[in-house]
Amino acid sequence: xxxxxxxxxxxxxxxxxxxxxxxxxxxxxxxxxxxxxxxxxxxxxxxxxxxxxxxxxxxxxxxxxxxxxxxxxxxxxxxxxxxxxxxxxxxxxxxxxxxxxxxxxxxxxxxxxxxxxxxxxxxxxxxxxxxxxxxxxxxxxxxxxxxxxxxxxxxxxxxxxxxxxxxxxxxxxxxxxxxxxxxxxxxxxxxxxxxxxxxxxxxxxxxxxxxxxxxxxxxxxxxxxxxxxxxxxxxxxxxxxxxxxxxxxxxxxxxxxxxxxxxxxxxxxxxxxxxxxxxxxxxxxxxxxxxxxxxxxxxxxxxxxxxxxxxxxxxxxxxxxxxxxxxxxxxxxxxxxxxxxxxxxxxxxxxxxxxxxxxxxxxxxxxx
Ligand code: TRP
Numbered sequence: 001x002x003x004x005x006x007x008x009x010x011x012x013x014x015x016x017x018x019x020x021x022x023x024x025x026x027x028x029x030x031x032x033x034x035x036x037x038x039x040x041x042x043x044x045x046x047x048x049x050x051x052x053x054x055x056x057x058x059x060x061x062x063x064x065x066x067x068x069x070x071x072x073x074x075x076x077x078x079x080x081x082x083x084x085x086x087x088x089x090x091x092x093x094x095x096x097x098x099x100x101x102x103x104x105x106x107x108x109x110x111x112x113x114x115x116x117x118x119x120x121x122x123x124x125x126x127x128x129x130x131x132x133x134x135x136x137x138x139x140x141x142x143x144x145x146x147x148x149x150x151x152x153x154x155x156x157x158x159x160x161x162x163x164x165x166x167x168x169x170x171x172x173x174x175x176x177x178x179x180x181x182x183x184x185x186x187x188x189x190x191x192x193x194x195x196x197x198x199x200x201x202x203x204x205x206x207x208x209x210x211x212x213x214x215x216x217x218x219x220x221x222x223x224x225x226x227x228x229x230x231x232x233x234x235x236x237x238x239x240x241x242x243x244x245x246x247x248x249x250x251x252x253x254x255x256x257x258x259x260x261x262x263x264x265x266x267x268x269x270x271x272x273x274x275x276x277x278x279x280x281x282x283x284x285x286x287x288x289x290x291x292x293x294x295x296x297x298x299x300x301x302x303x304x305x306x307x308x309x310x311x312x313x314x315x316x317x318x319x320x321x322x323x324x325x326x327x328x329x330x331x332x333x334x335x336x337x338x339x340x341x342x343x344x345x346x347x348x349x350x351x352x353x354x355x356x357x358x359x360x361x362x363x364x365x366x367x368x
Pocket of ligand 1: 047079
């Protein structure tokens with residue numbers, strides 16, 4: 001089994017739920033090669049809402065991909081979208097703490113702060129100002145049709161849907177386009193938002209070309225991770241807010257307790273059958289990812305050991321794999337001054353870029 005790569009593999013079976021427009025997704029077959037040939041031709045932007053600690057699902061699903069892309073030499077922007085927290089709740093709880101902990105997780109898993117630009121939404125005013133012209137490029141009906149927004153509204157704890165919830169995919173387009181990123185590593189659920197960013201870029205370029213006919217924005221593409229999705233300990237989607245995840249920063253005993261509490265079944269023979277036995281297969285997969293092996297091999301080795309042996313193996317594999325990351329994490333977490341400096345530097349770089357882009361936008365709009 002190979003380690004995480006930036007892209008899904010060529011010929012991977014496509015899910016009918018995948019986005020209809022193949023251009024929304026990066027060209028999966030030769031993108032990695034294309035990046036290797038000319039990493040400087042690409043720029044990556046992605047981010048995580050500061051609502052809680054990152055977990056194993058983030059790590060195998062996206063953090064490792066980012067590190068891979070950065071090692072290929074692609075410039076990396078990481079937005080911590082603090083304004084996006086208040087789309088589905090009234091107040092952003094422990095915002096500064098969650099924000100700093102995200103930076104700790106990024107650096108501990110291998111993001112190089114010298115080369116990456118890590119910043120919060122709220123510290124880059126010009127980025128947010130792009131939202132205004134961008135909102136004029138989408139219809140209210142389009143905002144209402146977004147399937148991911150609809151799903152988030154269904155899961156929201158708020159009595160009424162607020163305006164920021166409805167418009168946040170456009171705000172996210174500003175996150176991506178302010179730095180003219182062309183590659184956006186995200187989960188499948190974010191594909192409708194990528195489509196919004198692409199639509200905004202296209203319409204803006206058509207409506208406001210430069211006098212010489214060149215255009216302001218690239219059309220960003222989503223990079224879907226090749227890593228299979230990990231489930232939470234309850235068998236549902238692993239999520240920060242569902243109390244079913246193993247945080248990267250959890251200690252070894254907590255990790256053991258969480259994994260031992262995971263849902264399994266009573267068949268003693270351990271196998272890898274994600275459709276028929278999703279919970280057992282999830283622990284097999286987790287072990288395989290940690291040990292960089294094939295899940296079938298892991299299952300074969302446990303054989304008739306049952307769920308108890310499977311869990312013991314999984315706990316050991318996770319703790320062993322994360323040990324160096326957790327050690328780095330602890331060192332980083334002890335130096336808050338350094339973490340804040342990383343954010344300050346990131347915000348300075350992001351502001352310089354956002355100011356330049358906003359000036360260009362205002363020029364083509366005739367509002368300078
Ligand atoms: N909405 C994304 C999430 O919940 C986070 C995010 C905000 C993002 N802005 C972004 C992701 C821009 C990619 C690009 O995961």
